[in-house]
Amino acid sequence: MSSQILLIEDEPGLVLTLADLLASEGYEVDTAADGPSGLAKAEDGVYRLIILDVMLPGKSGLEVCRELRQQGLDTAILMLTAKTQVHDRVAGLRNGADDYLTKPFHPSELLARVEALMRRVHKEKLMPVHRFEFGNIEVDFERSEVRKDRTPLSLAGKELQLLRYLVDRRGKVVSRDELLKNVWEYHSGISTRTIDVHVAWLRQKLEENPQNPRHILTVRGSGYRFVQ
Numbered sequence: 001m002s003s004q005i006l007l008i009e010d011e012p013g014l015v016l017t018l019a020d021l022l023a024s025e026g027y028e029v030d031t032a033a034d035g036p037s038g039l040a041k042a043e044d045g046v047y048r049l050i051i052l053d054v055m056l057p058g059k060s061g062l063e064v065c066r067e068l069r070q071q072g073l074d075t076a077i078l079m080l081t082a083k084t085q086v087h088d089r090v091a092g093l094r095n096g097a098d099d100y101l102t103k104p105f106h107p108s109e110l111l112a113r114v115e116a117l118m119r120r121v122h123k124e125k126l127m128p129v130h131r132f133e134f135g136n137i138e139v140d141f142e143r144s145e146v147r148k149d150r151t152p153l154s155l156a157g158k159e160l161q162l163l164r165y166l167v168d169r170r171g172k173v174v175s176r177d178e179l180l181k182n183v184w185e186y187h188s189g190i191s192t193r194t195i196d197v198h199v200a201w202l203r204q205k206l207e208e209n210p211q212n213p214r215h216i217l218t219v220r221g222s223g224y225r226f227v228q
Contacts, residue, residue: 035059072227
């Protein structure tokens with residue numbers, strides 16, 4: 001099994017131990033040693049699970065978790081904490097963590113938690129939507145109707161198809177190749193540049209600030225992600 005895990009932990013010895021442990025089970029592991037760099041990697045990367053320490057330099061794990069959830073990123077998060085008080089564990093869960101593990105922990109317990117979260121992520125599927133709202137935008141995909149501030153807005157057919165594909169996979173990173181295959185169906189003459197142009201058109205029509213979009217985000221080197 002090859003799976004992407006982001007480990008955000010500032011203890012070098014623990015990072016080495018956990019990275020080796022996870023790698024031995026077939027997982028691909030990326031690491032970050034502080035809150036800001038971990039947040040940046042989580043925003044730009046494609047991960048199925050984030051293992052996140054609570055106590056981090058620069059930005060706490062609770063802050064990182066909260067900001068990721070506010071951005072609409074629904075990657076599974078397992079929090080590591082040296083604190084044992086109930087209110088600390090509750091704080092992590094309330095900020096969007098899926099599970100927590102208190103240090104020190106046995107390697108087998110960590111692997112069990114990781115496997116359980118991976119199974120859950122694999123099974124969860126977002127249902128396609130017929131009507132959808134985000135920001136000041138209302139979309140009726142069945143009727144091909146779009147409104148901005150309740151005013152009708154014109155979207156070309158391919159723009160609407162692209163928007164629906166991204167919305168149906170909201171929170172997930174969608175590669176240009178995937179869009180090329182499933183939205184454009186590999187029509188001759190179509191390139192990834194065409195996809196980028198259509199995304200730019202959507203941003204111009206739907207985003208309040210197209211240069212700094214809130215909903216249709218670029219994931220460097222990977223593709224695009226829609227967040228509500």
